[in-house]
Amino acid sequence: MAGTTRSMAAADLAAGPWILQDERHHTMIFQAEFTVRIEPQGWTFAASDAVPLLQAARNAAIGLPSSCRNGTCRTCMCRLLSGQIRYQIEWPGLSSDEKKDGYILPCIAYPQSDLVIEEPRATALPLPVLG
Numbered sequence: 001m002a003g004t005t006r007s008m009a010a011a012d013l014a015a016g017p018w019i020l021q022d023e024r025h026h027t028m029i030f031q032a033e034f035t036v037r038i039e040p041q042g043w044t045f046a047a048s049d050a051v052p053l054l055q056a057a058r059n060a061a062i063g064l065p066s067s068c069r070n071g072t073c074r075t076c077m078c079r080l081l082s083g084q085i086r087y088q089i090e091w092p093g094l095s096s097d098e099k100k101d102g103y104i105l106p107c108i109a110y111p112q113s114d115l116v117i118e119e120p121r122a123t124a125l126p127l128p129v130l131g
Helices: 002-015 053-059 096-100
Strands: 019-022 027-030 033-039 043-048 078-082 085-087 109-111 115-118
Touching: 033 053, 043 053, 053 109
Parallel strands: 033 115
Antiparallel strands: 019 027, 033 043, 078 115, 085 109
8 A cells, every 4th residue: 555655655745735735644735726816906825725825826927915924024924815714823913894795815815716906006126037
């Protein structure tokens, strides 16, 4: 069984960086990738469920407002129009009314599905020069 798992993991790794294997315990950790659309700009980017939305956006050269990056300052607060996210901290800096109204904190929010986010303050960041 371990050989089959190892072969499957190698094939999946070749297809994309979304599966890892811990050889000591023979367990696999799956990382899903989702599409995030920023409105009203209509920009889209790929986001892994293992990376906060703020960082995934920056990786795609999209700047979302931010300051603390730990869920307390609320600078990044924006509205989730569709999709599901999760937080790794128990009490993100949002009131229950804000949560009901769809507000999220991208600095600590991890996608769990494709998302549509309303953030008119988003900016296009310069692409890095390679070479």
